[in-house]
Amino acid sequence: MELEFFKDVFESSRCGILTIGEDGKVSTINQLGREILGLTEPGIEGASCQDLLWRYPTICKILADSLRMETPPSRFEVELQSSGHPKRVIGGTVSHIRKGDGRREGVVLFFRDLTMIEQGEEQERLKDRLAALGQMAAGLAHEIRNPLGNIGSTASLLKRKLSGNDSGIIALDNIVQEVRRLNQTVTQCLEYAKPVHLRPRIVNLPVLVAEALQEVRAKWPSGRVEVREEHDSRIRDLYADGIQLRQVFHNLISNAFDAMGGRGRLEVTSLLETPGGDAGDSSVDEAPLFAVVKIRDHGRGISPEARERLFFPFFTTKPGGSGIGLAVAKKIVESHQGIIDHESEPGRGATFWVKLPYPGFSQGHAEGPGP
Ligand SMILES: Nc1ncnc2c1ncn2[C@@H]1O[C@H](COP(=O)(O)OP(=O)(O)O)[C@@H](O)[C@H]1O
Ligand SMILES: [Mg+2]
Incomplete structure (x- = not known):
């Protein structure tokens, strides 16, 4: 030879x-x-x-x-x-x-x-651990909810029997309210802990963003937010789980509305990014790598102390906030092999961006339980 x-x-x-x-x-x-x-x-x-x-x-x-x-x-x-x-x-x-x-x-x-192979194996192990954790949380939630339900209904029953005893009724109202709050915490904890199962389809990103925006607007009937949208027309055929991505945009837009108190300016932009940077110039022949959605508000911005903990579950600076919105968004984006991050100038607003592999990921990745 x-x-x-x-x-x-x-x-x-x-x-x-x-x-x-x-x-x-x-x-x-x-x-x-x-x-x-x-x-x-x-x-x-x-x-x-x-x-x-x-x-x-x-x-x-x-x-x-x-x-x-x-x-x-x-x-x-x-x-x-x-x-x-x-x-x-x-x-x-x-x-x-x-x-x-x-x-x-x-x-x-x-x-x-072998580095990539090792990292893949480590990710698999992490997935297994998180799936087990999710299962445990579901079991625990069930065990907590049942007695909580009993406490709530017993307190309501007692309230009826106590008619005329104002201080007793106030105390029971308190119990009912706290039970409701605990129930909500358990539900949110469960929402965060459950594994993400993706059902990817071809989705239209600008439509998902528009739907999420409509959902949030409905929660702010007296809100006055002026929205400027700018989308790359080629971004319509992303392969992803549309329902879960809409949830991501909902959470981000909802936070933007909160940060502006329902009044102000919101900019939503989508673009395709090539290995060399933005693909705004369509004469560039490089295949795009990422679809990016940016949500920019002009609200109060994010303090340096909050920045580190933003995506932690249950981190919130809002009275009555759940602190689960960004944690869930991160989980969904990462199960799409994407990246979510933000930048902010305290006092002047914040920009959150979601970067997703374009045109999508392989079926193998998509069907497995997410982190
Ligand atoms: N657009 C934003 N502008 C300012 N702060 C934000 C923004 N988005 C998120 N945050 C901060 O991140 C925290 C966590 O957000 P999130 O996980 O959605 O929980 P929640 O909205 O229930 O507080 C918020 O309490 C807030 O302090
Ligand atoms: Mg939120």
């Missing part, structure tokens, strides 16, 4: 391949291997392992040991942690290279960057 063919196999492999000779010098490395190890310099072939791989002492040691051993380690996994860079995991196998007559002429390393 031609040498060219072996070169093609070498470069097409989905593993990094690095070979060293008996003298401990690198004889070859394929392109993927260079990328995994971050080796950009030319003239790698012929360099000593120590010089070339000084950032990876464990890999150097594995190679040096393999030259000494009769049988090299069949598998290895090393964690690479350099300052300023995220942790990476590289795994692979080592084999001796032997000539036809059995004489050894070096060592070959086949390796892969």
